Amino acid sequence: MKSDINISVIDRSGNEHQLSGPTDMNLNLMELLKMSEFPIEGTCGGMAMCASCHVYVLSHHNLTEKSNEEMAMLDESWDTKDNSRLSCQLKLSASLDGILVELAPEQ
Numbered sequence: 001m002k003s004d005i006n007i008s009v010i011d012r013s014g015n016e017h018q019l020s021g022p023t024d025m026n027l028n029l030m031e032l033l034k035m036s037e038f039p040i041e042g043t044c045g046g047m048a049m050c051a052s053c054h055v056y057v058l059s060h061h062n063l064t065e066k067s068n069e070e071m072a073m074l075d076e077s078w079d080t081k082d083n084s085r086l087s088c089q090l091k092l093s094a095s096l097d098g099i100l101v102e103l104a105p106e107q
Contacts, residue, residue, distance in 0.1 A: 005097040009038065010058070012103050021092045029055070029087035029101070038103065046088035051077040053087040054104035061099050063090065079105050 003024040009017045021032040030053040033040045041052035048069040054077055057063065063085065066074070070089050074080045084104065090096060 005092060005094060005099075007032070007096065008059075008098075008100040009033065009036075010100070010102040011038065012105065023092050023094060025092075027092045029053075029090040029092065029096070031088075032092060033087060033103075039106070040087065040103070042088060044088075048073055048086055048089055051086060051104075052107060054079070054107075055085055055087045055101040056081055056104060057083045057085055057099065057101055059098065059100040062095060077104075077107070079107075 003022055004020045005023055007019045007021055009019060011017065019032060019036055021027065028046055030040055030042045030046055034042060043052045044050040048067060051073045070086050073086060074084050
């Protein structure tokens with residue numbers, strides 16, 4: 001069984017990067033971005049209590065529904081779009097294989 005997925009990330013300069021992330025370690029996208037040295041803060045540690053890991057999902061993937069906490073944090077962000085997500089709320093799983101995300105502007 002395949003345990004790694006491929007993720008494409010567009011940084012804040014418009015450059016696209018290819019990442020590979022394990023699905024068997026209970027990681028979320030924010031943690032993978034931080035390990036890959038992208039400028040994602042994750043100030044709250046992945047608890048959906050800040051928006052410092054905000055990304056835009058550019059591909060069409062069936063994602064988990066946004067929790068009330070995630071929606072509340074995105075509502076407070078000035079750069080929210082319909083495709084906004086907190087990367088800490090996206091667990092690395094087979095359903096994310098091939099996802100394309102763009103880092104939101106710094107807060």
